[in-house]
Amino acid sequence: MPQAERREHILDGILQESIRETQKMKFAVKAWSKSGRARVGLLQLSSTSSSFAQGGPPAKEIEIETPALLLTTRKGLPAFISPDHLSSLPNPDSRLLQFSPMHFMEGPNSKTISAIGGVHQLLGLHEYGFVAVPRDSILSLPECNSSNKNGASFETPCGRFLVKPVEYMKMISSMKPDLWVSLADEVHASVTTKRNKASVDRTIKWLDDCISLKSTDGALFGSIVGGCSIEERQRCTQEVAKRNVSGFYIGGFGLGDSVDERATLLHAVTDLLPKEKPRHVCGLGLPEEVLQGIAAGIDLFDSTYIYHLTLGGFALVFPLDGKCKHVSDPGVSAMASDGTKINLKATIYRKDASRIVDGCICYTCQNHTKAYINHLLNVHEMLAHILLEIHNTHHYLSFFGVIREAITEGRFEELRQNFIEKRRDHLLAASLSACELETPVRA
Structure with a gap:
């Protein structure tokens, strides 16, 4: 043919x-x-x-x-x-x-x-x-x-x-x-x-x-x-x-x-x-x-x-339209967080008895603390990755739900612009904070 x-x-x-x-x-x-x-x-x-x-x-x-x-x-x-x-x-x-x-x-x-x-x-x-x-x-x-x-x-x-x-x-x-x-x-x-x-x-x-x-x-x-x-x-x-x-x-x-x-x-x-x-x-x-x-x-x-993210020991923490919030001081952000995710391998979380994200209803946040997951990661226990992937998947799926709601209500461009601006501002603040930590103290 x-x-x-x-x-x-x-x-x-x-x-x-x-x-x-x-x-x-x-x-x-x-x-x-x-x-x-x-x-x-x-x-x-x-x-x-x-x-x-x-x-x-x-x-x-x-x-x-x-x-x-x-x-x-x-x-x-x-x-x-x-x-x-x-x-x-x-x-x-x-x-x-x-x-x-x-x-x-x-x-x-x-x-x-x-x-x-x-x-x-x-x-x-x-x-x-x-x-x-x-x-x-x-x-x-x-x-x-x-x-x-x-x-x-x-x-x-x-x-x-x-x-x-x-x-x-x-x-x-x-x-x-x-x-x-x-x-x-x-x-x-x-x-x-x-x-x-x-x-x-x-x-x-x-x-x-x-x-x-x-x-x-x-x-x-x-x-x-x-x-x-x-x-x-x-x-x-x-x-x-x-x-x-x-x-x-x-x-x-x-x-x-x-x-x-x-x-x-x-x-x-x-x-x-x-x-x-x-x-x-x-x-x-x-x-x-x-x-x-x-x-x-x-x-x-x-x-x-x-x-x-999960393989690297990171947990998503960025705010979901104000419904879930993760609060950390600037010093912690510079060392262990970029505003979107936190590194739960960091020593700063070794004694942190709080949940990954306050208000999150996933299995991990309802039952375990940052300190416990930090411990699991540092002893190379697979349960750490299980708990992290449950949270990260739940958080990201919730993010998509917020996006759909914003589109339906005519707020998508506002949500997108706010997210990008906050991300940019946080990265700049973290960068400046990191520079200050590296600057030697002068007599």
């Missing part, structure tokens, strides 16, 4: 696939910010387990308000939170779990996972929604120098793998996620113009390949790349939007790109996307980056930021 005829044949079948997918996923915008880009939406997932006829779990219905945080996992579960503690997190905000199919390269093979009934059955989490994304910024990192026209290369704990569309689709079909992202050639910001253009061409071709090979009921999110080139970002966006996919995955961020130019790149993409479909981004983790993404019209974010 000639290339042009083949592409036309693929596009003809996409609309029918899209209609079937919308039965599994629905999305509607409920409110817009004054700027017209930030929005509150409702993402609805519904599916019937393939094993229901054999006594398996019944159909599930999940409704998530956006902007929302997808909990990043390692092989399907948050790194330090066991299944019995998932229910202690805000519900239903915590019911979207993101994983990379590459996590299972060293575990059960695709046939075994398929025979079990997919990732929901494998993990026993039937009431949760699973989102499959090739890259996760923890265990599955894109290696663009080793990618080629046949497939995308990834660095994983069990080695470097070149994943072709047909192999990727076998993984997706066996795992049966609720949402899944097409294979993309994500490149570092420093690549040449020629290499960046090639990444867009490959990503579009692989999207067509994924559609033609599709044999799963999950909703497809088309990948958008283009590095730091506005023209390539727009070209990729326009091509992916033609495919009538259920949503969009905006990749390539957090790979050497500048924060200053990110807003322009995000707007160049979201301005061309249909408003009735959700947008998911990878690589924006800091609170100010999340606010930047939401201001550009992004709906879904990953939570690798929480994992890295």
